[in-house]
Amino acid sequence: MLGLLINTSLSNWLHSLEPRNSIATEYYSLIPKWRSGNIPFVDIAYDYNRSEHLRQASLIELLAANITPTKRSTIIDLGTGDGWPSLPLAHIRPKAYVLGIDGSEQRLARSRKNLSSLGLTNVDFLAADIRKIPVRSCTVDGVVASFAIEEAVDVGQAAREIFRVLKTGGFLKFIHQVWNLPAPRIETISLIQGIVNSDHLVPLLVHTIREGNPNREIRTVLVLDSSSAASEIHQKLLIDSAGLPTQYGEALLNVPSSQVIFKENILNHLKKLTRELFTYETKRYNTKDLVTLLNNIGFTNLENTRIPSVTLKTYPEIHTGSKYLFETMSKELAELNEIGEGVVTANKPIGVN
Numbered sequence: 001m002l003g004l005l006i007n008t009s010l011s012n013w014l015h016s017l018e019p020r021n022s023i024a025t026e027y028y029s030l031i032p033k034w035r036s037g038n039i040p041f042v043d044i045a046y047d048y049n050r051s052e053h054l055r056q057a058s059l060i061e062l063l064a065a066n067i068t069p070t071k072r073s074t075i076i077d078l079g080t081g082d083g084w085p086s087l088p089l090a091h092i093r094p095k096a097y098v099l100g101i102d103g104s105e106q107r108l109a110r111s112r113k114n115l116s117s118l119g120l121t122n123v124d125f126l127a128a129d130i131r132k133i134p135v136r137s138c139t140v141d142g143v144v145a146s147f148a149i150e151e152a153v154d155v156g157q158a159a160r161e162i163f164r165v166l167k168t169g170g171f172l173k174f175i176h177q178v179w180n181l182p183a184p185r186i187e188t189i190s191l192i193q194g195i196v197n198s199d200h201l202v203p204l205l206v207h208t209i210r211e212g213n214p215n216r217e218i219r220t221v222l223v224l225d226s227s228s229a230a231s232e233i234h235q236k237l238l239i240d241s242a243g244l245p246t247q248y249g250e251a252l253l254n255v256p257s258s259q260v261i262f263k264e265n266i267l268n269h270l271k272k273l274t275r276e277l278f279t280y281e282t283k284r285y286n287t288k289d290l291v292t293l294l295n296n297i298g299f300t301n302l303e304n305t306r307i308p309s310v311t312l313k314t315y316p317e318i319h320t321g322s323k324y325l326f327e328t329m330s331k332e333l334a335e336l337n338e339i340g341e342g343v344v345t346a347n348k349p350i351g352v353n
Contacts, residue, residue: 007209008187008258013267014207014220014277022278024151027221029106030194030204034082041088042114048326051318054333055310057326059175060088061334062308062343063144066171067093073141076101076165078130078158078174079148083111083123089144090123096141100125101133106195131157133165138353140165145174150285156293163297166348172299175307178341179284185211187258188250191238194223202226202275203234208250215284223276230273237261287341299346306340308333 037043040056047053063085067073073096077086080100090098100123102108111125128134130152143162152158162172187209194204205222224230240261244251253261285293291302310333312318317325 007185008253008255008262009267010189010207010253010258010262011187011209013262014222014279017271017274017277019220019277019279022280023153024219024280024282025103026278027206027219027280028081029104030196030221030223031106032193032195032201033110034084034107039082039084041091042083042118046326048323049318049321051310051312051315054315054318054326054330055308057088057330058308058310058333059146060085060092061330063146063173063175064089064093065334066142066173066345067096069093069095071095073097074099074139076133076135076140076143078133078143078145078162079103079151080111080125081107081146081148083114083125085144085146086111086123086125087114087118087120090120091118094122096122098123099135101128101130103127103129131161133161135165137164138167140170141167142171142173144172147175147177149174150176150290151282155283155285156297159293159297159299163299163348168348168352169350170348172294172346172348173343175343176287176290177284179212179215179286181210181212182247184213185209186247187253188247189241189253190250191234191241196223196275200226203230205234205237205270206250207253208248210248210284215286215289217282217284218279219282220279221277222270222274224270224273225275227273229269233266233269233273237266287344290344294344294346298349298352300349301345301347303337303345304339304341305343305345306336306338307342308336 040046040053075096075098077098077100080086080102086098086100100111105127108125108127115123131154149158190206192204194202196202203224207220209218241251244257287304294302
């Protein structure tokens with residue numbers, strides 16, 4: 001059992017149930033559709049009026065910046081999830097061959113379904129652990145990733161594997177979570193739908209502890225059964241937590257709110273309706289730690305830049321719904337390269353095999 005710091009009544013209760021230890025892949029395998037099936041380009045076509053779609057398109061342009069459009073190249077997308085960024089990246093770089101790798105068969109099933117809908121011919125998907133990439137050494141022109149490298153069980157080993165498969169002079173470019181907690185320790189919950197046995201929907205209660213010093217994230221996943229009683233209590237908790245402040249897109253839980261929402265009778269009901277309970281811990285890296293790790297492995301030319309920010313106030317032209325303006329602005333945003341946190345770019349030195 002991972003050493004949880006007891007705080008709210010919910011974390012105390014989950015700790016008492018002794019969830020089994022697991023890894024992140026098990027959790028991601030429970031998600032039927034990432035972002036509820038609303039990933040721009042992958043699940044739904046770009047809406048040229050929406051600032052969020054412009055931001056997503058600019059991230060694809062940013063990840064594609066090191067891929068020469070006129071040359072054939074091999075690109076690996078680590079932790080591709082439902083096919084982002086593999087699919088839009090292959091679309092704007094048709095001469096590149098993109099291989100999306102993920103450890104979850106559920107995610108890859110979604111990727112392949114999305115690929116079939118889009119009809120792209122320069123993308124493949126492969127199930128593998130990113131700590132042991134099943135690709136020959138020095139054969140890949142570039143590696144990209146989005147919020148995936150830091151999810152590896154061993155980030156250092158994943159980075160060494162990336163270095164191994166890259167050609168001399170090849171690039172690594174990845175988007176990562178900016179670890180900047182508002183307090184030394186926070187707890188959040190999310191109430192979502194999961195999937196088991198490929199097509200069986202079940203309610204999930206996901207409790208996450210994020211801590212600094214050392215930076216880590218402890219996620220405990222409670223999988224309820226498929227009964228109507230489980231659906232009812234899940235819906236009640238969803239409503240009760242709707243008014244809480246949010247952090248990292250999840251409801252922020254503290255001692256008073258936990259006592260109000262998770263009363264003893266609710267916890268007793270949850271225990272009876274529980275199908276599975278597991279927990280996993282992920283080490284989190286700040287930007288400085290990531291740069292140090294990559295430097296020690298041998299990467300050079302490291303750059304830290306900010307994720308492009310898009311609002312209707314800063315880009316009112318988005319209201320026109322013009323495809324031309326949308327594509328032009330996405331490229332301009334990607335070229336800003338503002339110093340900051342969120343995106344790391346590095347190279348394998350020329351002459352190193």
